[in-house]
Amino acid sequence: MSKIIAICGKICCGKSYYAKQIKEKENAVILSIDEATYDLIDNEQGELYDVFAERVNKYLMKKAVEIVKAGCNVILDWGFWTKAARQETTKYFNQFGIDVEWHYVDIEQSRWKQLIEERNAKIKNGNGGSDFYVDEGLLNKMLSKFEEPTREEMNVWIENKL
Numbered sequence: 001m002s003k004i005i006a007i008c009g010k011i012c013c014g015k016s017y018y019a020k021q022i023k024e025k026e027n028a029v030i031l032s033i034d035e036a037t038y039d040l041i042d043n044e045q046g047e048l049y050d051v052f053a054e055r056v057n058k059y060l061m062k063k064a065v066e067i068v069k070a071g072c073n074v075i076l077d078w079g080f081w082t083k084a085a086r087q088e089t090t091k092y093f094n095q096f097g098i099d100v101e102w103h104y105v106d107i108e109q110s111r112w113k114q115l116i117e118e119r120n121a122k123i124k125n126g127n128g129g130s131d132f133y134v135d136e137g138l139l140n141k142m143l144s145k146f147e148e149p150t151r152e153e154m155n156v157w158i159e160n161k162l
Helices: 015-023 033-041 046-069 083-094 109-124 136-145
Strands: 004-008 028-031 073-079 100-107 156-160
Touching: 004 015, 004 083, 015 028, 015 073, 015 100, 028 033, 028 046, 033 046, 033 073, 046 073, 046 083, 083 100, 100 109
Parallel strands: 004 073, 004 100, 028 073, 100 156
Antiparallel strands: none
């Protein structure tokens, strides 16, 4: 039976890189809120980002069910910053008889800051793709909302050492 692989982690910790690494191995489709917002509106939603992201989230969750039911694994690449979000996601898919395998991308603090700096430099140079520029406001928002999972919550714990 196909499954959902949900990737949890801070902004800019390597979730998308990790998702791409396991895509072929797991015969999976990657669904990404960041990619969708970039492709649809070029990340120009401004103050409406949270509203738009929630709508995209609901749509991709619905599509994930269809894809799994069609026989393909799905990788959800969007962070799941809170314990409540992780629990709601598991509950949502379980109601359709779909298992969720949780993966956490952990990263050491100094390496994380380095990746943020590298990402911001790429964006400034026009090579950022669907990535968001991580300014102080976005970083503080993320830190105020992020609840690091426990090892018991996760099926796979990855330490990003790249």
